[in-house]
Amino acid sequence: MKVLLTGGSGFIASHCIDVFLQRGHSVVFTVRSAAKGQTALRNYSESSQSKLSYVIVEDIAEPTAFDEAVKSDPPFDVVVHTASPFRLNISDPKELLSPAIIGTTGILKAIKKSAPSVRRVIVTSSFVAMLSPTKHPRRYDGATWNPISPEEAAQNPGNAYRASKTFAERAAWDFMEHEHPNFDLVTINPPVVFGPVAACLNSLNDINTSNARIRNMLRGDFKNGLPGSLGVYLWADVRDVALAHVKAAEVQQAGDKRFLLAANEYMSNADVAGIIVENFPELADKLPAKLESDLPADVYAFDNSESKEILEIEYRTLKDSVVDTVKSLIRAGA
Numbered sequence: 001m002k003v004l005l006t007g008g009s010g011f012i013a014s015h016c017i018d019v020f021l022q023r024g025h026s027v028v029f030t031v032r033s034a035a036k037g038q039t040a041l042r043n044y045s046e047s048s049q050s051k052l053s054y055v056i057v058e059d060i061a062e063p064t065a066f067d068e069a070v071k072s073d074p075p076f077d078v079v080v081h082t083a084s085p086f087r088l089n090i091s092d093p094k095e096l097l098s099p100a101i102i103g104t105t106g107i108l109k110a111i112k113k114s115a116p117s118v119r120r121v122i123v124t125s126s127f128v129a130m131l132s133p134t135k136h137p138r139r140y141d142g143a144t145w146n147p148i149s150p151e152e153a154a155q156n157p158g159n160a161y162r163a164s165k166t167f168a169e170r171a172a173w174d175f176m177e178h179e180h181p182n183f184d185l186v187t188i189n190p191p192v193v194f195g196p197v198a199a200c201l202n203s204l205n206d207i208n209t210s211n212a213r214i215r216n217m218l219r220g221d222f223k224n225g226l227p228g229s230l231g232v233y234l235w236a237d238v239r240d241v242a243l244a245h246v247k248a249a250e251v252q253q254a255g256d257k258r259f260l261l262a263a264n265e266y267m268s269n270a271d272v273a274g275i276i277v278e279n280f281p282e283l284a285d286k287l288p289a290k291l292e293s294d295l296p297a298d299v300y301a302f303d304n305s306e307s308k309e310i311l312e313i314e315y316r317t318l319k320d321s322v323v324d325t326v327k328s329l330i331r332a333g334a
């Protein structure tokens with residue numbers, strides 16, 4: 001397959017590129033600048049580079065940002081849209097909402113208009129597009145939606161992020177319903193994603209948001225107390241998330257599905273810290289002496305069965321994921 005993958009400088013995207021290449025596919029990734037494109041390319045061997053290139057898409061909040069990027073010769077078979085801002089240091093919710101929503105609708109429109117060979121689009125949505133943090137359902141699955149309103153989106157950066165993913169994913173499914181394009185849609189909805197940091201990471205200050213909590217633990221930021229888990233007790237390893245994106249492109253049956261991509265075990269920050277202390281005793285003094293899980297006894301259920309049955313994901317354990325994340329952070333200078 002020839003794949004267009006957006007947000008190629010990102011954490012999840014870099015692992016998606018690895019898996020697409022390992023499985024013999026060609027990838028054109030988008031980045032905001034030539035410098036970012038060159039940095040990402042340097043991580044791959046010369047033999048892989050014959051199947052890998054980049055195009056520049058400066059700002060996905062521009063409605064026509066993808067109009068040229070979707071055109072290619074030979075043409076694309078599949079598009080994977082991972083680009084979307086995941087950060088909480090914002091001064092206006094639009095900084096998250098506009099790129100998420102306009103980026104998603106913009107790429108779908110561009111494909112329909114100019115890339116008739118594309119048969120499937122995979123959008124990286126999120127578990128937060130399913131999550132109701134103040135009133136959890138008894139069980140989360142591929143049919144659960146976050147009921148967040150535009151008013152709630154404006155209340156704080158966390159809400160703005162959750163709304164950006166919810167509204168963007170809704171817009172994608174609405175597009176499918178009203179525009180009837182030639183392609184089908186798959187969304188991948190992971191919760192907190194841990195895993196080895198991207199090889200192209202310049203500095204630990206630039207670490208992606210979900211791995212930042214493990215970096216912060218290693219820095220001793222939570223020595224006097226771990227932050228609460230804020231209702232998100234699900235997680236996945238980035239290598240499983242990446243494989244899910246690739247399988248979503250390869251497996252016919254995945255079409256029109258929304259996959260809750262969550263590992264089999266629940267997690268709390270205390271569980272993550274406990275794994276660090278047990279496996280890296282030299283780091284124990286960076287973490288609280290007493291670790292207490294805030295996982296509620298009546299925690300919600302979740303259904304990841306379609307990801308196992310259709311995408312054949314065999315989830316990594318929290319221990320393996322945290323250990324590999326910490327090793328990669330130490331290699332990166334933590």
Ligand code: NDP
Pocket residue numbers: 006007008009010011012013032036057058059060061082083084085086099124125126127165189190191192193194208209210211
């Ligand atoms: P990263 O921050 O590492 O990657 C985000 C990517 O989006 C970067 O390549 C970034 O480019 C690009 N991007 C953001 N805003 C724009 C813009 N306005 N124009 C062009 N490109 C832009 O995050 P992750 O890899 O963690 O996230 C990737 C996707 O996965 C996102 O859609 C996120 O919402 C989703 N997700 C992540 C989870 C996690 O725990 N990590 C969980 C669930 C979903 P640049 O680096 O140049 O800014």
